[in-house]
Amino acid sequence: MTTARRLRLPGIAYGGDYNPEQWPEEVWIExxxxxxxxxxxxxxxxxxxWALLEPREGEFDFSRLxxxxxxxxxxxxAADLATPTAAPPAWFFxxxxxxxxxxxxxxxxxxxxxxxxxxxxxxxxxxxxxxxRALGERYADHPAxxxxxxxxxxxxxxxxxxxxxxxxxxxxxxRDRYGDLAALNDAxxxxxxxxxxxxxxxxxxxxxxxxxPNPTHQLDWRRFCSDEQLSLYTAERDxxxxxxxxxxxxxxxxxxxxxxxxxxxxxxxxxxVVSNDHYLRSTDPESQIDVALSGDLVRSMAGxxxxxxxxxxxxxxxxxxxxxxxxxEMRRNALAHVAHGADGxxxxxxxxxxxxxxxxxxxxxxxxxTDSQIWRDVVRLGADLGALAEVRGSTTAAQVAVVWDWNARxxxxxxxxxxxxxxxxxxxxxxxxxxxxxxxxVDFVQPDADxxxxxxxxxxxxxLVDDAGAANLTGFAERGGTLAVGFxxxxxxxxxxxxxxxxxxxxxxxxxxxxxxxxPLLPGETRHLTGAxxxxxxxxLWSERVRLSGAEAVAAYGxxxxxxxxxxxxHASGAGTAWYLATxxxxxxxxxLLTRIVEEAGVQPVLAGLPTxxxxxxxxxxDAAYLFLIDHGGSGAEVPAEGVxxxxxxxxxxxxxxxxxxxxxxxxxxxxx
Numbered sequence: 001m002t003t004a005r006r007l008r009l010p011g012i013a014y015g016g017d018y019n020p021e022q023w024p025e026e027v028w029i030e031x032x033x034x035x036x037x038x039x040x041x042x043x044x045x046x047x048x049x050w051a052l053l054e055p056r057e058g059e060f061d062f063s064r065l066x067x068x069x070x071x072x073x074x075x076x077x078a079a080d081l082a083t084p085t086a087a088p089p090a091w092f093f094x095x096x097x098x099x100x101x102x103x104x105x106x107x108x109x110x111x112x113x114x115x116x117x118x119x120x121x122x123x124x125x126x127x128x129x130x131x132x133r134a135l136g137e138r139y140a141d142h143p144a145x146x147x148x149x150x151x152x153x154x155x156x157x158x159x160x161x162x163x164x165x166x167x168x169x170x171x172x173x174x175r176d177r178y179g180d181l182a183a184l185n186d187a188x189x190x191x192x193x194x195x196x197x198x199x200x201x202x203x204x205x206x207x208x209x210x211x212x213p214n215p216t217h218q219l220d221w222r223r224f225c226s227d228e229q230l231s232l233y234t235a236e237r238d239x240x241x242x243x244x245x246x247x248x249x250x251x252x253x254x255x256x257x258x259x260x261x262x263x264x265x266x267x268x269x270x271x272x273v274v275s276n277d278h279y280l281r282s283t284d285p286e287s288q289i290d291v292a293l294s295g296d297l298v299r300s301m302a303g304x305x306x307x308x309x310x311x312x313x314x315x316x317x318x319x320x321x322x323x324x325x326x327x328x329e330m331r332r333n334a335l336a337h338v339a340h341g342a343d344g345x346x347x348x349x350x351x352x353x354x355x356x357x358x359x360x361x362x363x364x365x366x367x368x369x370t371d372s373q374i375w376r377d378v379v380r381l382g383a384d385l386g387a388l389a390e391v392r393g394s395t396t397a398a399q400v401a402v403v404w405d406w407n408a409r410x411x412x413x414x415x416x417x418x419x420x421x422x423x424x425x426x427x428x429x430x431x432x433x434x435x436x437x438x439x440x441x442v443d444f445v446q447p448d449a450d451x452x453x454x455x456x457x458x459x460x461x462x463x464l465v466d467d468a469g470a471a472n473l474t475g476f477a478e479r480g481g482t483l484a485v486g487f488x489x490x491x492x493x494x495x496x497x498x499x500x501x502x503x504x505x506x507x508x509x510x511x512x513x514x515x516x517x518x519x520p521l522l523p524g525e526t527r528h529l530t531g532a533x534x535x536x537x538x539x540x541l542w543s544e545r546v547r548l549s550g551a552e553a554v555a556a557y558g559x560x561x562x563x564x565x566x567x568x569x570x571h572a573s574g575a576g577t578a579w580y581l582a583t584x585x586x587x588x589x590x591x592x593l594l595t596r597i598v599e600e601a602g603v604q605p606v607l608a609g610l611p612t613x614x615x616x617x618x619x620x621x622x623d624a625a626y627l628f629l630i631d632h633g634g635s636g637a638e639v640p641a642e643g644v645x646x647x648x649x650x651x652x653x654x655x656x657x658x659x660x661x662x663x664x665x666x667x668x669x670x671x672x673x
Contacts, residue, residue: 037379043079045082051090085150119161120166147273278294292615305343338628339615399453419542457473457483461489470507482578484578490504491503502514514546539584543567607627
């Protein structure tokens with residue numbers, strides 16, 4: 001929560017998306033009664049109510065929303081009041097068909113779902129600001145309203161529109177970025193394939209074309225699309241600030257879904273409260289790691305506590321197979337988000353819908369009603385969060401930073417790379433996973449971030465890096481830090497131009513290596529590794545011919561055309577150390593390598609010697625620290641601790657019991673020494 005406009009709600013926020021307009025009013029009375037029973041203290045309302053709120057252009061009907069907000073306030077439940085701009089009504093598109101989006105192939109899309117609008121449409125922007133202004137003027141002083149929820153999941157379905165209106169907006173963005181066509185032609189390298197532009201009107205979005213499009217053109221398009229969506233958010237936010245200068249504003253990120261669409265590092269400073277939606281993938285056997293990774297990433301962007309705006313009590317509705325959560329999994333998910341910095345836990349949605357596209361999505365109050373395991377779990381979780389109220393506002397200190405950059409991800413995953421198998425998130429998670437298992441606290445940072453508080457900085461994948469970011473990371477090692485860099489990093493500059501002189505480009509000197517040729521591996525192909533690695537070590541996906549220029553070889557390729565050549569190197573750089581992993585080691589080998597790197601850097605885990613499957617996270621406040629212990633393995637554990645276990649209220653006298661599949665949270669006294 002990044003500014004003085006903070007969410008003024010005692011304890012941890014608990015609730016979900018509330019859509020009473022889908023139900024008769026007699027159901028509303030039951031809703032608020034059950035909300036009180038479950039410990040709900042805040043719900044998001046009005047997210048998809050535009051058609052009911054503004055039945056005709058400029059004519060508003062607030063009567064239903066007035067009654068809803070009054071009912072919530074009478075029952076002590078706060079409102080996160082949304083602008084309903086993610087789903088314009090049918091009348092809007094009948095009047096403004098030009099506002100409908102166009103895909104890369106030139107196909108116009110129709111209304112009939114949500115987010116079917118062009119982000120650059122003047123008509124859409126005008127209508128969105130009109131409804132936001134009307135809400136601000138009517139409800140700025142309403143006692144139920146504690147936060148503005150602007151739009152919903154920007155870019156989830158319409159991150160890109162390729163229409164002529166978007167093309168003109170793209171040209172304006174490019175003029176602001178480059179100033180003139182000479183600078184744009186230079187940045188885009190348009191002498192290649194005769195792509196030189198002589199007139200701004202010749203510049204178009206990277207629509208479907210006959211061959212591979214220009215890499216920098218595609219990269220700038222990604223940047224533009226993120227900024228265009230952000231401009232919609234800030235425009236609505238500013239309208240609401242005119243009506244209510246002290247009510248905080250948020251919009252819900254999707255860092256594990258729309259991760260490719262929006263540069264959330266640019267978005268986060270514009271939010272008063274940073275919030276995120278998180279959903280499990282049914283195919284992920286270690287989804288608890290994704291919960292932790294996304295939580296750490298959002299906490300890092302927020303610079304402290306954040307809100308979980310949506311997750312699920314059970315199954316979702318949009319995967320090929322939508323499995324229910326295992327017994328206890330929902331509680332572990334929710335409390336793991338709190339452990340990783342969330343000061344609010346909310347679900348989509350409060351009451352399961354009986355009609356519509358999301359009728360098979362789980363909810364706090366399921367189709368089965370209160371005689372259900374989900375409802376019993378929801379009530380229990382409400383009690384848990386009430387017991388953890390004092391955790392609110394506490395933070396996490398980390399000695400390890402992992403570099404995460406959306407520009408690098410966009411650039412890496414373009415066509416015509418040395419390997420089309422490279423996936424930024426997979427590479428980052430490869431490195432995050434051993435740290436999670438070891439109980440090492442992690443922050444995520446941008447390449448140019450202040451790194452002075454860290455002992456170790458990990459760069460799993462940074463294909464693109466600008467000069468400032470490269471100098472910052474290099475300087476960290478030279479000043480005494482430990483830097484570890486993954487393959488194919490530092491290869492191109494901010495314009496996607498290859499850094500000449502050998503790979504890994506910007507990091508050659510600090511790593512003490514040089515590569516003249518890349519040897520990516522075919523799917524299923526492996527290379528054995530030898531040296532200071534576990535017996536039977538292997539690698540996949542990538543290899544390269546590395547020449548040592550001051551570094552030492554820690555591991556070498558054991559077979560293939562590069563047999564005997566360095567695969568993992570270590571270099572004394574200035575007062576620090578720089579490692580290079582020129583391949584993708586198997587999980588056990590990467591675990592061993594990162595364990596050595598972490599130990600050499602002097603990094604300490606939250607707790608040493610944790611049993612497999614037990615997660616340990618610590619948040620620290622002004623008066624106490626809070627040790628979260630979450631058993632994902634199902635075996636339970638006895639863990640050394642001193643203090644009070646908050647979920648049971650029991651004093652801990654040297655050891656705390658974590659039940660099988662359960663959670664313990666210990667308030668620890670701060671060391672006053």
